[in-house]
Every structure is written in C-alpha cells, then in structure tokens.
Amino acid sequence: VKERGPAPLRQDLALYGELSANVVGFCRLLRDAGTSVGPGEESDALRALRHIDLGRGDAFYYCLRTALAKSVREQRIFDDRFASYWGVWDQALELDGPLPQSQSVP
Numbered sequence: 001v002k003e004r005g006p007a008p009l010r011q012d013l014a015l016y017g018e019l020s021a022n023v024v025g026f027c028r029l030l031r032d033a034g035t036s037v038g039p040g041e042e043s044d045a046l047r048a049l050r051h052i053d054l055g056r057g058d059a060f061y062y063c064l065r066t067a068l069a070k071s072v073r074e075q076r077i078f079d080d081r082f083a084s085y086w087g088v089w090d091q092a093l094e095l096d097g098p099l100p101q102s103q104s105v106p
Contacts, residue, residue, distance in 0.1 A: 035074045
C-alpha cells in the first residue's frame with residue numbers, strides 16, 4: 001500500500017469540500033424542482049460518496065440517484081437536471097490546478 005503524504009491529502013479534502021457544497025446545491029435544485037429531497041437525503045448522499053471512486057462518472061451518477069431520487073417521477077427530474085448541473089464539475093476535474101472562479105458551480 002502506497003502511503004500518501006500531506007499534500008495529496010489536503011488536495012483530496014479540498015476537492016471533497018467543494019464537491020460537498022456542490023452536492024448540497026444540487027439537492028437544492030432538485031428540491032426546487034418538486035422532489036422530496038431533504039437534509040436526510042443530502043446526508044445519505046454525502047456519506048455514500050465517501051465509498052465510491054469519484055473518477056468513475058457512472059458510480060457518481062448512480063450513487064446520487066439512489067440517494068436522492070425515490071420514485072420514478074423523481075428519477076426523471078434527477079436525470080433531467082444531472083447533466084446540466086454536473087457538466088461544469090466534469091470540466092473542472094479535467095483542469096490541471098484549482099477551479100477558476102468563472103467556472104465554479106453555483
């Protein structure tokens with residue numbers, strides 16, 4: 001097992017902190033669209049994300065969808081909003097360095 005130094009750990013924590021804020025924003029978007037996403041679902045989604053490989057987009061998608069979309073209607077709402085909301089995040093992960101302010105997700 002390869003040991004990780006403090007710099008990669010700080011980078012991981014910063015990325016996860018930004019991701020957490022964006023998950024909360026996405027939950028707000030889903031709530032505004034008429035889903036039943038509340039604090040419990042937000043917490044479940046954030047906890048579940050700790051157990052997946054964030055580099056796998058399908059794992060990220062299904063993790064959030066499972067935690068945040070409880071009915072067929074909510075799954076449709078989730079699917080409609082996922083790509084547009086998280087498209088900016090995907091672009092950010094491809095950048096080399098910190099996310100520029102002009103591309104941050106609201």
